[in-house]
Amino acid sequence: MDTLRGPAAIYKHEHAAVRNVNEEFQKKGTRGQRVADKVAQIVGSWPFIIFQSAIILIWMGANVYLVYMAGTNSDFFVSWDPYPFILLNLALSFQAAYTGPVVMMSQNRQNEKDRLMAEQDYEINKKAEVEIKIIMDHLVYQDAKINSLLDEIKTLKIVNDKN
Template sequence: MNKQDQPNFGPAARYRVKEHLVRNVYREFHEHQTCGQRVADYVAKVVGSWPFIICQSVIIAVWMGVNAYLVYMKVFDPDYFNAWDPYPFILLNLVLSFQAAYTGPVVMMSQNRQAEKDRVMAEQDYLINKKSGEEIEVIMAHLVHQDEFMNQLMARLEKIERTVEKV
């Protein structure tokens, strides 16, 4: 068999996958989280939810309502129970400032970790897209090879047909 008669399977047959790029970044991040990171994520999840906002709004409204009612009742009955936080609700402001002082940094920690996860996922996507581009180039080269091979086959068939027609 000469070189022309040997089968040439083309670029796709010679292509070998060099590395496996697909990985579950989400699972990797969650497997390596510390207790503090899990707490920060949970706090961010709870504080950033509608149930939390609704519950907090109800608590604030009740706090203000009860204290306003107690101040009102104290005006008419000096022996009535004293309001624990009369208007302008200084204790409520202190509680809300305390909550904001602690939840703000915790939420930022969670957001920073989410941003890092997003960067890793973007890098993963880039590597996969780059690998896909290489594989598409191999497929396109293989299609060109197949076209050339088909053209050679067609030329051979035409040559055989002409030879058969002459006989």
């Protein structure tokens, strides 16, 4: 090791720059994957749940009202989905049959992204460990140099005091 320069001065900080996994992942995704992410984002939100609940309540309320009105007035419009709301069950089953796999695709993509982020964190931690060791070695080197200088100052002071 160069005695005039410490470990930190001779350390080469040569490694790839830290990358943004989110940006890379977004660029890498296919159209289908982006659609799956958007569907999962919408279906997994409170506005969607509230909107869907409102539609279901309106559907059921309208059909119950139409059954009641058709029972009291024979000329009234007949309910399109009377109790037990078989058409509504079919629509909800259809929705679940398609959104379930799409949400799973989005979750698989998120798992892949999490794995890449964990790998990147591991690589950064390895680099940080090496750099911290270099810094600690350099601090030890500086302590030795400072102690050497202090000893030299004491020696000069003793020689100076004798003169």
